[in-house]
Amino acid sequence: xxxxxxxxxxxxxxxxxxxxxxxxxxxxxxxxxxxxxxxxxxxxxxxxxxxxxxxxxxxxxxxxxxxxxxxxxxx
Numbered sequence: 302x303x304x305x306x307x308x309x310x311x312x313x314x315x316x317x318x319x320x321x322x323x324x325x326x327x328x329x330x331x332x333x334x335x336x337x338x339x340x341x342x343x344x345x346x347x348x349x350x351x352x353x354x355x356x357x358x359x360x361x362x363x364x365x366x367x368x369x370x371x372x373x374x375x376x
Contacts, residue, residue: 327364329356331373338374340364 330350331338338353340361345352353371358364368374 325359327358327361329353329358329364329368329371329374338368338371340368 325342326344328341328344329338329352330341330345331353333349333351353368353373356364356367356371358367
């Protein structure tokens with residue numbers, strides 16, 4: 302019985318870790334040509350956009366709040 306409980310607990314832990322790793326990330330990026338900040342779901346790969354400060358967030362709401370308080374985005 303203990304063996305089955307241990308296996309169940311390990312399976313649950315593995316599933317939780319996998320879900321966390323696949324969780325969405327949001328980035329606050331600044332376009333160097335327009336000088337405007339936006340929130341995107343994918344990490345920027347172009348050279349014209351850069352991630353602002355530590356602009357990685359777990360939710361879109363956190364990213365939008367972070368964008369409003371970042372000096373580069375509010376100028």
